[in-house]
Amino acid sequence: xxxxxxxxxxxxxxxVGWQRQETGPSIQAALEDAVAALTGRPGSVYGAGRTDSGxxxxxxxxxxxxxxxxxxxxxxDALNYHLKPNPIAVLAAEPVAPxxxxxxxxxxxxxxxxxxxxRARPTLDLGRVWHNHHRLDGDAxxxxxxxxxxxxxxxxxxxxxxxxxxALKTLDRLDVRRAGDEIHIDxxxxxxxxxxxxxxxxxxxxxxxxxxxxxxxxxxLQACDRAAAGPTAPPEGLYLAAVTYxxxxxx
Amino acid sequence: xxxxxxxxxxxxxxxVGWQRQETGPSIQAALEDAVAALTGRPGSVYGAGRTDSGxxxxxxxxxxxxxxxxxxxxxxDALNYHLKPNPIAVLAAEPVAPxxxxxxxxxxxxxxxxxxxxRARPTLDLGRVWHNHHRLDGDAxxxxxxxxxxxxxxxxxxxxxxxxxxALKTLDRLDVRRAGDEIHIDxxxxxxxxxxxxxxxxxxxxxxxxxxxxxxxxxxLQACDRAAAGPTAPPEGLYLAAVTYxxxxxx
Numbered sequence: 001x002x003x004x005x006x007x008x009x010x011x012x013x014x015x016v017g018w019q020r021q022e023t024g025p026s027i028q029a030a031l032e033d034a035v036a037a038l039t040g041r042p043g044s045v046y047g048a049g050r051t052d053s054g055x056x057x058x059x060x061x062x063x064x065x066x067x068x069x070x071x072x073x074x075x076x077d078a079l080n081y082h083l084k085p086n087p088i089a090v091l092a093a094e095p096v097a098p099x100x101x102x103x104x105x106x107x108x109x110x111x112x113x114x115x116x117x118x119r120a121r122p123t124l125d126l127g128r129v130w131h132n133h134h135r136l137d138g139d140a141x142x143x144x145x146x147x148x149x150x151x152x153x154x155x156x157x158x159x160x161x162x163x164x165x166x167a168l169k170t171l172d173r174l175d176v177r178r179a180g181d182e183i184h185i186d187x188x189x190x191x192x193x194x195x196x197x198x199x200x201x202x203x204x205x206x207x208x209x210x211x212x213x214x215x216x217x218x219x220x221l222q223a224c225d226r227a228a229a230g231p232t233a234p235p236e237g238l239y240l241a242a243v244t245y246x247x248x249x250x251x
Numbered sequence: 252x253x254x255x256x257x258x259x260x261x262x263x264x265x266x267v268g269w270q271r272q273e274t275g276p277s278i279q280a281a282l283e284d285a286v287a288a289l290t291g292r293p294g295s296v297y298g299a300g301r302t303d304s305g306x307x308x309x310x311x312x313x314x315x316x317x318x319x320x321x322x323x324x325x326x327x328d329a330l331n332y333h334l335k336p337n338p339i340a341v342l343a344a345e346p347v348a349p350x351x352x353x354x355x356x357x358x359x360x361x362x363x364x365x366x367x368x369x370r371a372r373p374t375l376d377l378g379r380v381w382h383n384h385h386r387l388d389g390d391a392x393x394x395x396x397x398x399x400x401x402x403x404x405x406x407x408x409x410x411x412x413x414x415x416x417x418a419l420k421t422l423d424r425l426d427v428r429r430a431g432d433e434i435h436i437d438x439x440x441x442x443x444x445x446x447x448x449x450x451x452x453x454x455x456x457x458x459x460x461x462x463x464x465x466x467x468x469x470x471x472l473q474a475c476d477r478a479a480a481g482p483t484a485p486p487e488g489l490y491l492a493a494v495t496y497x498x499x500x501x502x
Contacts, residue, residue: 011374056375073370080371089371119324120331120340123262124307128375 001065004075005096006031006045008060011087012235013127017053018060027051027060027088034082035064038075048102048243049109052195054235056128058112059091061243063102100245108172108244111197113185114237115205117178129182130201130237136208138183142176144207144217145185148200149174155224157200158193159232167193167224176204183208186241195232203230252316255326256347257282257296259311262338263486264378268304269311278302278311278339285333286315289326299353299494300360303446305486307379309363310342312494314353351496359423359495362448364436365488366456368429380433381452381488387459389434393427395458395465396436399451399472400425406475408451409444410483418444418475427455434459437492446483454481 008027016024020032028045035043048061066075075093083090099105116122116129117136148157148171155167173188185204187197203220206212212230220229259278267275271283279296286294299312317326326344334341350356367373367380368387399408399422406418424439436455438448454471457463463481471480 009371009374011377058375077370084372087374087377089374091369091371118342119328120260120342121335123260123338123340124309124379126262126338 001067001098002069003063003065003096003098003100004072005094005100005102006062006064006075006079006090007092007094008057008062009089009091010057010060011127012051012054012056014087015053017055018047018050025086027057030083030086030088031062031064031079034079035066037082038070038078039066039068041067046102048106049192049240051238051240052235055238055240056236057240059242060240061102061106061245063096063100102243105245106191106243107246108188108190108242109192109240110173110186110188110242110244111192112239112241113187113197113201113233114239115183115185115201116181117183118181127236130234132183132205134205134209136183136205137210138176138178138208140210141183141185141204141208144212144214145174145176145200145204147214147218148221152221153224154193154196154221156220156226156229157196157203158226159195159199160226162194164193169193169196174200188242197238198233198235199226199229199231201233201237205233206230252318252349253320254314254316254347254349254351255323256345256351256353257313257315257326257330257341258343258345259308259313260340260342261308261311262378263302263305263307265338266304268306269298269301276337278308278337281334281337281339282313282315282330285330286317288333289321289329290317290319292318297353299357300443300491302489302491303486306489306491307487308491310493311491312353312357312496314347314351353494356496357442357494358497359439359441359493360443360491361424361437361439361493361495362443363490363492364438364448364452364484365490366434366436366452367432368434369432378487381485383434383456385456385460387434387456388461389427389429389459391461392434392436392455392459395463395468396425396427396451396455398465398469403472404475405444405447405472407471407477407480408447408454409477410446410450411477413445415444420444420447425451439493448489449484449486450477450480450482452484452488456484457481 282296
């Protein structure tokens with residue numbers, strides 16, 4: 001049965017998150033319904049990253065098996081047709097090897113976090129940014145962020161509900177830069193702990209406001225205690241921006 | 252009575268347009284209501300550009316007279332408070348000379364038009380772009396656009412309802428460039444005719460699709476007949492991006 005890699009974009013606002021849940025509409029369920037509408041039988045869709053409620057994707061990757069013989073363009077267009085009116089788009093469908101797994105084959109993930117840093121509320125970007133009206137020092141945030149790059153025990157930076165066996169992770173990139181009246185945080189790693197990006201952002205925000213200094217970030221990391229780090233930044237500023245695979249896995 | 256220059260951002264989607272109308276909510280009316288709530292008496296707000304229904308602003312300029320003695324920060328924050336929950340934000344308030352007029356003192360206006368040029372529908376940018384699934388040649392659009400730069404009779408490129416005495420206008424800039432899966436059109440002039448930007452975009456789109464060539468654009472301009480140009484592009488891709496004033500007028 002042919003396996004398909006799907007590249008997805010979505011507005012996470014109306015959903016309980018990626019994962020199918022009893023409590024409300026999920027992106028996974030919307031996609032599985034679209035696959036079922038296309039093929040006439042139930043189908044499973046697996047995602048590279050299980051984004052939380054309200055978290056967006058510019059580039060999520062999923063895979064699914066579709067038995068009938070469609071072209072890549074037909075799969076993309078038919079799934080988009082059946083996904084209406086959900087704010088989920090299949091940007092591309094590509095045939096991949098039968099052992100390709102969107103989650104387990106992924107070798108890297110990147111997220112973008114957008115903070116709208118001004119007094120006035122967002123208008124065009126409502127639900128797309130964290131509105132933060134404290135004047136944030138992006139350079140200080142970037143400098144403190146560099147302490148977190150590399151291999152560390154990120155126990156302080158994961159949800160207490162996180163089910164990962166180990167909190168040892170390697171952050172490949174954590175860049176903070178000002179873009180007009182926004183602060184953009186770019187973060188990349190092989191994989192992340194639950195809420196890790198949002199807790200990193202919530203902690204760096206304390207540095208940006210001048211409430212914390214670099215040494216406080218270092219102390220939070222060393223404490224290995226969720227209570228030692230900053231708050232979890234809101235979901236609406238977070239975007240899954242890229243998922244990468246080894247070239248031979250990439251279809 | 253002190254005059255204030257207001258720099259505004261708004262989502263044009265829920266409004267009948269800038270101008271106060273009987274038929275529905277307008278940006279002007281929302282602002283005038285906010286001024287009245289702040290001062291306790293009716294006030295008029297004048298805009299630099301009368302954006303149509305559905306057209307957005309990244310940077311609109313308006314002026315209003317507010318008698319009581321507030322600081323610029325107080326005006327901005329109080330108007331934003333009273334504007335809730337409208338998707339309109341006062342980015343800045345500045346005191347200006349009593350003869351400053353947002354519309355008549357303006358020496359230039361710039362618009363951005365965004366086309367989402369892909370098969371899949373917009374998700375995060377729904378209502379923020381013209382979704383056009385024909386593959387558009389941005390270079391060909393840019394080349395044809397250069398025929399329209401300069402001083403011309405733009406009769407073919409204005410709404411038949413346009414009330415301007417003359418269709419002679421000088422286009423200072425009409426740049427088309429691809430940005431990922433979007434086509435961005437940047438246009439600047441001292442002033443524009445009604446629907447001029449949207450008709451320019453609707454005409455260049457025909458070039459992008461390969462239905463028209465440069466000579467067709469030239470013929471449309473020379474015809475001085477609205478029916479000779481392309482269709483009016485939809486409002487949701489259009490953003491008022493800048494309004495400029497002579498330095499001495501600028502508060």
